[in-house]
Amino acid sequence: NAGVTQTPKFRVLKTGQSMTLLCAQDMNHEYMYWYRQDPGMGLRLIHYSVGEGTTAKGEVPDGYNVSRLKKQNFLLGLESAAPSQTSVYFCASSLEGTLTEAFFGQGTRLTVV
């Protein structure tokens, strides 16, 4: 029972490098989310998707892109990493957006030097 799986778990990037974070869920959920967690700021929504082929901007979308080509996968891309993007990134999914709970991955700790 995998739930929500994020890869990689840790990564160190140099400023200007690019990378993609992968999120996979096996619960057939429609909604998927990418959050970043920073000390004292809680979780801030980067981008989300309400279904395969759709994406939408959250609170802090700048510097990130996403794709949802398959229902079970939600990719988060950083085209040119900056030190301000050092954070812990969480992917989550939910059956729908309102009353159903969100299931979270274990997180990806990204450091940009």
Added chain:
Amino acid sequence: AQSVTQLGSHVSVSEGALVLLRCNYSSSVPPYLFWYVQYPNQGLQLLLKYTSAATLVKGINGFEAEFKKSETSFHLTKPSAHMRDAAEYFCAVSDENDTGGFKTIFGAGTRLFVKA
């Protein structure tokens, strides 16, 4: 847009004491409210959710929360703290997005310390 305010970034209680974690929301319509818990180096897990069926909501691990519309609050309580309750707790609200669906907005979190 809706927002969530958690009062107190850190709360410390003794084992066996009452736990009270405060959450206030801004909303002009009935909200959907949640409490999540995050243990060290893990993702978030749902503790409980308010669905308008009852104002007092019971969750896992002995936690409960009361929805008070007049105070726009959804405080989390537990009568007797246990060492294993030490974690970070997040209050969250569902907010309508631009396309008519919903997204979840989280508070800044409250870290609970439990002293032996």
